[in-house]
Amino acid sequence: MRNYNNVILPAALSLLAAGAWAQQYPVKPVRFVLPFGAPGGAPDIVARLIAPKLTETWGQQVVVEPRVGAGGTIGSEVVANASPDGYTILLTSPSHAINVTLYSKLPYDTVNDFIPVTQLVEVPNILVIHPSLPARTVPQLIALAKAKPGSLNYGSAGSGSSQHLAGELFKKMAGVSMVHIPYKGGGGVVVDLIAGQVQLTFGSSTSLPYV
Numbered sequence: 001m002r003n004y005n006n007v008i009l010p011a012a013l014s015l016l017a018a019g020a021w022a023q024q025y026p027v028k029p030v031r032f033v034l035p036f037g038a039p040g041g042a043p044d045i046v047a048r049l050i051a052p053k054l055t056e057t058w059g060q061q062v063v064v065e066p067r068v069g070a071g072g073t074i075g076s077e078v079v080a081n082a083s084p085d086g087y088t089i090l091l092t093s094p095s096h097a098i099n100v101t102l103y104s105k106l107p108y109d110t111v112n113d114f115i116p117v118t119q120l121v122e123v124p125n126i127l128v129i130h131p132s133l134p135a136r137t138v139p140q141l142i143a144l145a146k147a148k149p150g151s152l153n154y155g156s157a158g159s160g161s162s163q164h165l166a167g168e169l170f171k172k173m174a175g176v177s178m179v180h181i182p183y184k185g186g187g188g189v190v191v192d193l194i195a196g197q198v199q200l201t202f203g204s205s206t207s208l209p210y211v
Helices: 042-058 070-080 095-102 138-147 162-174 186-195 205-210
Strands: 009-019 030-034 062-066 085-092 115-129 153-156 179-182 200-203
Touching (some): 030 042, 070 085, 085 095, 115 205, 162 179, 186 200, 186 205, 200 205
Parallel strands (some): 153 179
Antiparallel strands (some): 009 115
């Protein structure tokens, strides 16, 4: 991962498919499986923008199917076990590669059970805080976190997500202690951040309309 001003990190959502493409493709509906498919999150928005266009172009229905949980491994397992015919596509995030370092055993082979197709989009992660926090700059936030170790919390799209790793990298670089609160997707983080249930997030650009 590269960084933007030390606190904004990109999350590249990769499109992977199980199986090779047939010559006359597609001849039946295609499934877009979302392992991080919480409503309002970046993967959900991307999938629902692309699916109608592919349906129009291909002449076959592209169905968005959220299969969230376990850090994205549930949806990935669904695709790994699907028929290798190109009709089950995994729209995933860097967590697909990260999970192999977080779990002692996965129900699939990260490398051999998938065929990479393309990097689909690049979504920056942005540090945003609730207005109630007495900090308006990164140095002020660091000073606040150092003055009250462990009192601040940050939400992420889930354990092992790019938002989670961005938060942990920030903690390490700044030498501060904050509590990580994992969600099942980025949409829930934004809602709770606005409500003040969490204090900050290294969330996706879906936070921008509320800044």
